[in-house]
Amino acid sequence: MLTGFLRDQFFTTAWFGLMAFVWFGWAQEDPPRNWRIWLGAGSVLGVGLAVAFGVLTAANWDQPSALEGKYAWFGVLVAAEVVAAGAGCLVLARRGASRWMAWWVAVVVAAHFLPLALLLNDIGVAVVGVVQLVALSVVVPRLRGSTTLSSRSAGPIMGATLLLSAAISAVIAAPEL
Template sequence: MLTEFLRDQFFTTAWFGLMSFVWFGWAQEDPPRRWRVWLGAGSALGIGLAVAFGVLTSMNWDHPTALEGKYAWFGVLVAAEVVVAGVGCLVLARRGASRWMAWWVAIVVAAHFLPLALLLSDVGVAVVGVVQLVALGAVVPRLRVATTPSSRLAAPIMGTSLLVSAVIAAVLTV
């Protein structure tokens, strides 16, 4: 991403790779047949970046981090994200709208990148969140008329944006 903290750069690249793997996995819930190989390839690339940059993170753990002195706030942010996503999914399930769960979780994840960017002192993380929010908003009309799970559109948006961001971050580190 766009940070001066090498350890944070490596960790964010690894994390975005891992999360792209997760989102491409969720996208495989009900994909069009022609997307399947691409979703699998995205998963493989994501896990490869996660492993490679996870190793680099561990080798550079003694480097400074933007989170120094802010770990409690980071924990609060992550906890809030999990609670908001979970409560939203519970509400959707009780309303018989569980097909919207992937989209809801994606919105929560994308929105959490905005305050996370402040904690990490990394505008690149905010850019990823804004791009995701715009793309997720753009697919709402299609989701409203669809009968398929929202993971068909929301998960590839998240997987692709995270994978592209991880690749850009990897290139910027080299």
């Protein structure tokens, strides 16, 4: 994204590509027929970025990272994200509102980008989180008025924003290749 740490740039690009694949995949749970090819294409592009930049991350692992000295805080943040997502899904399941699970997980993921941006010293990660939170809030009225699974809305939002962010990050990283 917008970091001065090459390894972090490569890793974030790879991770966002992989997570785009995951979210586009989740969106394939209940898509309209005309979305399927686009969701599949997004998944393939995400995997391509993940593989390419995963290899670059491994090749540059000896480079410094913004996380040096902060790995414990990174672990706390990820653990809090997992607990919040899991607890929210458990509550939704018990309330018979499991169709909202993808939306809830998306909100937790987007929100975790804000403190993650501080740890990574990368404002670009925060921008992604803010854009995602705004987009996820915009779809709430539509989700309330329907009985479709939230993966139909949350998956494409998360997949598209992560794929676009990974692509932008790849372009930014290109001069370093």
